[in-house]
Amino acid sequence: MEVAQTQPQSGPAADRAPIVNDFSITVATVNGSGSQTANNTLIRAIHKMGVPASGKNLFPSNIQGLPTWFTIRVSKDGYLARRERAEILVAMNKATIAEDIQKLESGGICLYPIDEPLPVKRDDITYYPMPVNELTRKSGADAKLRPYVANMVYVGILMCLLDIEMSEIEAALSFHFGGKRKAIDLNLNVVKLACEWSQANLTKTDPFRVERMTKTEGTFLIDGNTASALGAIFGGVQFVAWYPITPATSLADGLNDYLPVYRRDADGKHTYAIIQAEDELAAIGMVIGAGWAGARAMTSTSGPGISLMTEFTGYAFFAEIPAVIWDVQRMGPSTGLPTRVSQGDVLKTYFLGHGDCRHIVLLPATVQECFEFGTTSFDLAERLQTPVFVLTDLDLGMNMWPTEPFQYPEQPLDRGKVLSAEELNQIKDWKRYADVDGDGIGWRTLPGINHPFGAYFTRGTGHNDAASYSERPEDWSGNLERLYRKHDTARTLVPAPVIDAAGDAEIGIISYGTNDPAVEEARDRLEKTGVKTSYLRLRALPLESTLIEFIKKHPRVYVVENNYEGQMQQLIQLHAPEFATRLVSLAKCDGLPLSARWIMESILEQER
Amino acid sequence: MTTTAIPNKPVNVNLIGLGKADYKGTPSTLCNGCGHDSIASQIIAVAYDLSLVPQRIVKFSGIGCSSKSPAYFLGRSHTINGLHGRMPSLATGALTVNREMTGLGVSGDGDTGSIGFGQFKHMLRRNVEMVYIIENNGVYGLTKGQFSATADIGQELKYAGKNELPPIDLCLEAIASGAGFVARSFAGDPKQVQHLLKAALSYKGTAVLDIISPCVTFNNSDLSTKGYTWGKEHEEALHEVRYVMPAEEIMVEYEEGEVKDVVMHDGSLIQLRKLDVDYEPRDKYSAMRILEEARDNQQFITGLIYFNEARPNLVEQQRLVDTPLVHLPPEKLRPSREALDKINASFM
Numbered sequence: 001m002e003v004a005q006t007q008p009q010s011g012p013a014a015d016r017a018p019i020v021n022d023f024s025i026t027v028a029t030v031n032g033s034g035s036q037t038a039n040n041t042l043i044r045a046i047h048k049m050g051v052p053a054s055g056k057n058l059f060p061s062n063i064q065g066l067p068t069w070f071t072i073r074v075s076k077d078g079y080l081a082r083r084e085r086a087e088i089l090v091a092m093n094k095a096t097i098a099e100d101i102q103k104l105e106s107g108g109i110c111l112y113p114i115d116e117p118l119p120v121k122r123d124d125i126t127y128y129p130m131p132v133n134e135l136t137r138k139s140g141a142d143a144k145l146r147p148y149v150a151n152m153v154y155v156g157i158l159m160c161l162l163d164i165e166m167s168e169i170e171a172a173l174s175f176h177f178g179g180k181r182k183a184i185d186l187n188l189n190v191v192k193l194a195c196e197w198s199q200a201n202l203t204k205t206d207p208f209r210v211e212r213m214t215k216t217e218g219t220f221l222i223d224g225n226t227a228s229a230l231g232a233i234f235g236g237v238q239f240v241a242w243y244p245i246t247p248a249t250s251l252a253d254g255l256n257d258y259l260p261v262y263r264r265d266a267d268g269k270h271t272y273a274i275i276q277a278e279d280e281l282a283a284i285g286m287v288i289g290a291g292w293a294g295a296r297a298m299t300s301t302s303g304p305g306i307s308l309m310t311e312f313t314g315y316a317f318f319a320e321i322p323a324v325i326w327d328v329q330r331m332g333p334s335t336g337l338p339t340r341v342s343q344g345d346v347l348k349t350y351f352l353g354h355g356d357c358r359h360i361v362l363l364p365a366t367v368q369e370c371f372e373f374g375t376t377s378f379d380l381a382e383r384l385q386t387p388v389f390v391l392t393d394l395d396l397g398m399n400m401w402p403t404e405p406f407q408y409p410e411q412p413l414d415r416g417k418v419l420s421a422e423e424l425n426q427i428k429d430w431k432r433y434a435d436v437d438g439d440g441i442g443w444r445t446l447p448g449i450n451h452p453f454g455a456y457f458t459r460g461t462g463h464n465d466a467a468s469y470s471e472r473p474e475d476w477s478g479n480l481e482r483l484y485r486k487h488d489t490a491r492t493l494v495p496a497p498v499i500d501a502a503g504d505a506e507i508g509i510i511s512y513g514t515n516d517p518a519v520e521e522a523r524d525r526l527e528k529t530g531v532k533t534s535y536l537r538l539r540a541l542p543l544e545s546t547l548i549e550f551i552k553k554h555p556r557v558y559v560v561e562n563n564y565e566g567q568m569q570q571l572i573q574l575h576a577p578e579f580a581t582r583l584v585s586l587a588k589c590d591g592l593p594l595s596a597r598w599i600m601e602s603i604l605e606q607e608r
Numbered sequence: 609m610t611t612t613a614i615p616n617k618p619v620n621v622n623l624i625g626l627g628k629a630d631y632k633g634t635p636s637t638l639c640n641g642c643g644h645d646s647i648a649s650q651i652i653a654v655a656y657d658l659s660l661v662p663q664r665i666v667k668f669s670g671i672g673c674s675s676k677s678p679a680y681f682l683g684r685s686h687t688i689n690g691l692h693g694r695m696p697s698l699a700t701g702a703l704t705v706n707r708e709m710t711g712l713g714v715s716g717d718g719d720t721g722s723i724g725f726g727q728f729k730h731m732l733r734r735n736v737e738m739v740y741i742i743e744n745n746g747v748y749g750l751t752k753g754q755f756s757a758t759a760d761i762g763q764e765l766k767y768a769g770k771n772e773l774p775p776i777d778l779c780l781e782a783i784a785s786g787a788g789f790v791a792r793s794f795a796g797d798p799k800q801v802q803h804l805l806k807a808a809l810s811y812k813g814t815a816v817l818d819i820i821s822p823c824v825t826f827n828n829s830d831l832s833t834k835g836y837t838w839g840k841e842h843e844e845a846l847h848e849v850r851y852v853m854p855a856e857e858i859m860v861e862y863e864e865g866e867v868k869d870v871v872m873h874d875g876s877l878i879q880l881r882k883l884d885v886d887y888e889p890r891d892k893y894s895a896m897r898i899l900e901e902a903r904d905n906q907q908f909i910t911g912l913i914y915f916n917e918a919r920p921n922l923v924e925q926q927r928l929v930d931t932p933l934v935h936l937p938p939e940k941l942r943p944s945r946e947a948l949d950k951i952n953a954s955f956m
Contacts, residue, residue: 057875101914146666148777153954193842220952220955220956221955222955225656230951233943234942234943234948235942236938236941236942238705238933238934238936238941239701239704239705239933241700241701258951262943262951263941263943265929265940269927269928269929269930269939270926270928270929271928271929271933271936271940272928273704273705273926273928273933274702275700275734275922275926277697278726278727278730279693281697281727281731282694282696282697282700282726282727284697285691285694285696285697285698285700285701285727286697286698286700286704287691287701288690288697288698288701289688289697289698289700289701289702289703290689290701290702290705291698291701291710292698292701293666293701293702293703293705293706294705294706294932294934295701295705295933295934296941297701297705311691312691312694315690315691328890340645369822403800405952406660406948406951406952407946408948408950410940412936412938413941413942445686446686446706446934447666447686447702447706448663448664448666448686448706448709449663449686450930450932451663452630452662452663452684453684454663454665455662455683455684455685455686455687455734456686456687457685457687457689458676458687458688458689459681459689460689460690460691461689464725468634469679547825560950601893
């Protein structure tokens, strides 16, 4: 067959030592071409072979036709962070192929559609052609479906080149299509044809291979938004109002998928309500109305939605109403990069509202924490009678991450300080905002309480302990002082930082959220070069005392984050001004998840 | 003649033993003679008459003079005074999670017709079960006299000069947004306000009451179409409205053809006695036509403008359990351990 001869002669290192379970694949396509099925199939198959694998979708804000890159990282060491360069390129997009080839690691390989001329030649990489059109035609797939199954050609060729087990590819397809035989066979047929063609026509001259391990046993892959939705459901969510926005939409999708299954009464009626609001302003208004009436209420949104929720969030802080707001962060300001990642909402959410406002902000780093914080967020919101933000991001929310099974929450729901009619009878002179317990948190009643004097008037205007309108200066300042006392109580209740101290390390790293895998990998690599580091991963705002202890112990502390200004570093400086000069900001903001290489090099540069 | 003394029973109490004072709020801080205070009085009277349990009512308001007024009535009911124009969203959340509560919202023409126009219309689309009163005076009072979106074209105000813009008719907007109970009244016509309010409280969806409520400080000149004098001289009632409770005996006999009975889902009745025109409030197109004509001719029509109880309300659309969501025990809220096992297994 003529095709075989078109495999460019490629010299690099046919005799190189095999590289097993440690490489990255970039699949370059145009969006809307259905490559997600192919990519998820590859990740799941490799994961099921016991080899840690994760994927990141770097996609445009568009429905069809713009470049998109999917990176799959195969890592025997379990590293999940984005790598800046891949060893394997599947070049399905002729618009970007020249640039994509330039970005390949030396010694890497490039798979390209045989019908497309190669725009660049690099001597240090291996080229494999793929007869994409020919094989999809040959598969007998309906003309309309061919563009979709075309992606299965690279699945089949990679399967053969890398030794991915066919049975796992088939199982992954079956999982993807929910066991629907027709769809499975349609795709599997193309995979098989491609594999056969590859065996007959390609000579493997590269060192990359997948070999079965046992490192992923008992784990599965899930995206953060689905994990968050499940977390909220097991946190007892009663009311959801939301407005569609990338990258938060799939969180609401998750709620819409699972709530009807797991929160239906015997007669089919719902024990929850979910409303698609007319905008984020109405969504948060509904959530606050429901929270005020005594429900566990939440919304999910992203930056622009947070902006619209500003006034209401300040209101809920001041009127002391529980609400949970999931912010799946994307790149701003303005519409920004709606499909790219950032941790740009840290300062914004912490201080959201006019006047003096401070909020609780949870910072999950893993899908496990997304699930766990589903409960934590409601417990804190109701205990503290205040809005709670959960800041995930596009990388965590929309990409697939390996995880242990979710743990059933062992603690009962904490519904906070709510007086029943009976309890109210025991109390003389109940005042809604009186700090009777010294923790800044008053006792509330809920609408409908069966007591003639159980009602109170909730307002965003100045009020005294008894919730009556007041413009007296001492009422105003007394109320604010109590609100800040309550914020101090929050410091003792929010999830504590996770600390990994390395004995006598002089370097401390502070980070949070989805930077975690890159930080962990950077620390391993730094250690190999003789640089020891300790690591504190923040899991919530407000900041608390163990953070200060950690900073005290380390002469140099790097605060690693994915935004331009070093937002967390600034907050830490406010929290621990006496150590402000120890804190070095390592902040990067380019729309991509941080890489271990960047963190390592940035620290080494400073340490030099 | 013998009299039977009821021991220990105060003279002026309603069926649940509450006096009118039990339905009052704190003293009003609005201007003397404000239409809103008159409406507050009618709310108190109606709640007393209907023997409503105060703790089963929940009050909502936005921002503005009108939105301050929930402090001045039903002091024993929970209240949430929210943000400017955002009362509909708060009410939607609160009433969805507690379906047993009777919702009573008070808004103004700025709150509803401008800043909160979107939320107003979307709440009507959802058909949240509540009474939504607009205390409509055509002017911004708290900020001292700007035109609101309901001010009539050509009208003049000391602060704002001449209004060049056509008014938004909130009743027309309500019908266009899917509302099934739309009425207009006048703060200077307490009897009509009371009967319409009673009917609105029985309605199984959002009941909109647009009440022209004069602002004595900024918009009450003899020429003002939202003032007392003009209102009293120009009010054209479409019919005489009478609300009859489900178990109530019908006391007034009407001639054949003189009255239209509108039966509500709970068995109560709205009796509409014919006046000058034969008006049918169950016909949407007549309702929209009469409102458009009234707007064109600057007529002040009052009464039950549109009625249709067919559309499911939000709680029905959501297929909620009969128990209010907020009263569900924890085991109804957190799925079982087995459910989580099943979910974990489904990803394996």
